[in-house]
Amino acid sequence: MKSREVQLISRPDGMPSRDDFKIVETETGDPRSGEVVIRNLFMSVDPYMRGRMRDGKSYVPPFQIGKTMDGGAVGQVVVSESEDLSEGDYVLSSFGWREAFCCAGDRVKPLGELEAPPSAYLGVMGMPGMTAYTGLLGVVSLREGETVFVSGAAGAVGSAAGQIAKIKGCRVIGCAGSAAKVAYLKDDLGFDYAFDYHDGDLRGHLREGAFEGLDVYFDNVGGVLLQAAISSMREFGRIALCGAISMYNASEPTPGPTNLPRAIGLGLSIRGFLVSHYGDMQEDFMRDMSSWLASGRLTYRETVMEGIESSPDALIGLFTGANTGKMVVRLSEV
Amino acid sequence: MKSREVQLISRPDGMPSRDDFKIVETETGDPRSGEVVIRNLFMSVDPYMRGRMRDGKSYVPPFQIGKTMDGGAVGQVVVSESEDLSEGDYVLSSFGWREAFCCAGDRVKPLGELEAPPSAYLGVMGMPGMTAYTGLLGVVSLREGETVFVSGAAGAVGSAAGQIAKIKGCRVIGCAGSAAKVAYLKDDLGFDYAFDYHDGDLRGHLREGAFEGLDVYFDNVGGVLLQAAISSMREFGRIALCGAISMYNASEPTPGPTNLPRAIGLGLSIRGFLVSHYGDMQEDFMRDMSSWLASGRLTYRETVMEGIESSPDALIGLFTGANTGKMVVRLSEV
Numbered sequence: 001m002k003s004r005e006v007q008l009i010s011r012p013d014g015m016p017s018r019d020d021f022k023i024v025e026t027e028t029g030d031p032r033s034g035e036v037v038i039r040n041l042f043m044s045v046d047p048y049m050r051g052r053m054r055d056g057k058s059y060v061p062p063f064q065i066g067k068t069m070d071g072g073a074v075g076q077v078v079v080s081e082s083e084d085l086s087e088g089d090y091v092l093s094s095f096g097w098r099e100a101f102c103c104a105g106d107r108v109k110p111l112g113e114l115e116a117p118p119s120a121y122l123g124v125m126g127m128p129g130m131t132a133y134t135g136l137l138g139v140v141s142l143r144e145g146e147t148v149f150v151s152g153a154a155g156a157v158g159s160a161a162g163q164i165a166k167i168k169g170c171r172v173i174g175c176a177g178s179a180a181k182v183a184y185l186k187d188d189l190g191f192d193y194a195f196d197y198h199d200g201d202l203r204g205h206l207r208e209g210a211f212e213g214l215d216v217y218f219d220n221v222g223g224v225l226l227q228a229a230i231s232s233m234r235e236f237g238r239i240a241l242c243g244a245i246s247m248y249n250a251s252e253p254t255p256g257p258t259n260l261p262r263a264i265g266l267g268l269s270i271r272g273f274l275v276s277h278y279g280d281m282q283e284d285f286m287r288d289m290s291s292w293l294a295s296g297r298l299t300y301r302e303t304v305m306e307g308i309e310s311s312p313d314a315l316i317g318l319f320t321g322a323n324t325g326k327m328v329v330r331l332s333e334v
Numbered sequence: 335m336k337s338r339e340v341q342l343i344s345r346p347d348g349m350p351s352r353d354d355f356k357i358v359e360t361e362t363g364d365p366r367s368g369e370v371v372i373r374n375l376f377m378s379v380d381p382y383m384r385g386r387m388r389d390g391k392s393y394v395p396p397f398q399i400g401k402t403m404d405g406g407a408v409g410q411v412v413v414s415e416s417e418d419l420s421e422g423d424y425v426l427s428s429f430g431w432r433e434a435f436c437c438a439g440d441r442v443k444p445l446g447e448l449e450a451p452p453s454a455y456l457g458v459m460g461m462p463g464m465t466a467y468t469g470l471l472g473v474v475s476l477r478e479g480e481t482v483f484v485s486g487a488a489g490a491v492g493s494a495a496g497q498i499a500k501i502k503g504c505r506v507i508g509c510a511g512s513a514a515k516v517a518y519l520k521d522d523l524g525f526d527y528a529f530d531y532h533d534g535d536l537r538g539h540l541r542e543g544a545f546e547g548l549d550v551y552f553d554n555v556g557g558v559l560l561q562a563a564i565s566s567m568r569e570f571g572r573i574a575l576c577g578a579i580s581m582y583n584a585s586e587p588t589p590g591p592t593n594l595p596r597a598i599g600l601g602l603s604i605r606g607f608l609v610s611h612y613g614d615m616q617e618d619f620m621r622d623m624s625s626w627l628a629s630g631r632l633t634y635r636e637t638v639m640e641g642i643e644s645s646p647d648a649l650i651g652l653f654t655g656a657n658t659g660k661m662v663v664r665l666s667e668v
Contacts, residue, residue, distance in 0.1 A: 222595060226594070241597050253593075261575070261606075264393075264577065265608060267605070271601070271602070271603045273601050
């Protein structure tokens with residue numbers, strides 16, 4: 001089966017550009033015994049991928065120059081030589097940035113009966129949704145009645161985090177990068193207070209949104225937002241470091257918060273995490289998220305780019321604020 | 335009874351100087367019913383006091399201009415009109431920076447039968463010792479066999495922390511500010527590796543001292559040492575933020591660590607604390623520390639300055655590295 005794939009051809013310094021990528025045509029080949037051919041329906045672009053474009057040790061290996069990029073994708077079995085998978089089965093895989101591929105049947109994850117549209121398994125029902133869930137319920141052990149601030153709140157992780165905090169009976173403050181996103185947080189997602197981080201006085205906004213300070217900060221952004229949040233925390237406040245999207249394209253080291261010593265007197269806790277650190281929460285997450293989606297207590301948006309040729313733009317768009325909710329690339333029709 | 339006291343007369347910008355203080359003579363007055371007159375034997379100077387010299391909200395109220403400074407002191411009852419205290423009783427109090435004072439008997443803490451020399455109750459048996467104890471056993475839940483880095487390791491808190499970690503079966507790396515202090519850490523306190531933080535490559539030292547990285551960092555210093563430690567942490571490493579002495583005299587905001595996003599992939603935990611957050615560990619601390627001192631498993635040094643007129647120099651000396659172990663000021667002979 002023919003497939004087009006996206007290769008990394010140069011490592012960007014600063015913001016990635018289209019020229020860092022190349023689209024090549026390949027052929028999946030026929031499956032041998034135990035293998036399957038998968039046609040991807042949607043592929044995911046995620047902020048963490050920017051880190052993998054650098055050469056150097058990180059928590060995931062770097063993308064290799066001249067090789068196809070990988071990442072989350074949801075697809076359907078086209079041909080199966082595996083006993084465990086049948087034609088038409090929906091599967092989650094980590095071979096994204098390609099339209100189709102052939103691999104051993106046990107290297108993809110069957111999704112069974114879908115409880116949401118396929119693309120949702122890359123977002124609210126997938127890694128970003130579970131990141132929000134584990135960050136709040138695992139890392140900072142959110143309690144009812146607390147005041148929670150979420151940055152990057154209109155993104156895939158942030159929009160789930162803010163809504164989970166609302167479901168858990170918290171006061172929720174969010175920030176995002178445009179008036180339309182701020183309106184989305186307030187009007188659609190039920191945030192108690194939301195502001196555009198371009199609007200000058202971050203501390204002032206946090207004071208207005210959280211009169212008595214923050215109990216929890218869910219950080220997707222880092223940089224000046226982390227600094228403002230540290231200055232706004234109450235005694236024994238907890239910060240979950242989930243992402244630092246403001247810093248991912250920096251060519252030079254980005255200054256860290258100057259107010260970290262504030263953590264001493266207030267007994268603040270600042271914890272970084274990956275969703276993979278909380279694998280044991282997977283079942284709880286799937287159960288809760290399915291139920292929240294079914295009841296309409298939690299909603300989501302997606303920004304969908306069309307065709308594999310748009311995938312570099314989709315990735316770049318994460319850093320320019322092009323997405324509301326999860327950014328996905330549609331690779332073929334369901 | 336006559337007393338000399340130290341008042342703050344101006345708020346320093348940067349390093350404090352003698353001119354920021356004034357010594358005044360007062361009279362304690364006679365005790366009324368329930369009151370006692372205490373003659374202080376030793377008073378404490380501690381790094382946290384620098385923060386109290388600033389005007390502004392912090393976890394302890396600022397010292398007031400034209401008022402006597404307070405802080406830990408150990409003394410003896412001279413006259414008692416309290417049923418609970420007798421002449422000669424040793425007491426711990428928070429009215430330091432004065433030779434003698436009169437107060438209600440319940441505002442001082444009787445020390446009972448001394449298990450160590452009086453000055454030790456300002457150091458290893460007191461707030462700094464318990465800070466080390468709670469930081470390691472409370473904040474980061476130290477486990478046997480872990481690798482621990484302590485900065486400011488020749489100070490009152492650091493020297494106790496390093497030794498407690500050794501007692502708990504850990505590999506201990508320390509840094510301090512002079513060759514003599516480094517020798518003290520290695521030769522007297524049994525640190526596995528020690529270095530002078532003035533010696534260029536901090537990361538290189540940490541790599542040499544901790545081949546496989548750090549499980550725990552006990553931070554007394556902040557700034558570049560915190561940054562180097564973050565770069566040296568292993569997965570799921572824990573950092574106890576105890577102090578940030580490198581930053582206390584800064585007139586301008588001190589840059590924070592640029593590598594905080596490293597905490598995400600590694601699942602690092604960074605927690606600030608005050609000893610007062612762990613009041614429930616007081617009994618365990620007193621029991622363990624008494625036993626370690628009695629058995630010689632834990633030792634301590636003091637730097638003793640003579641007379642209340644030396645107390646401003648004693649405080650300033652904390653920031654110039656004048657002390658090894660606890661810095662105290664002797665106010666009268668035992």
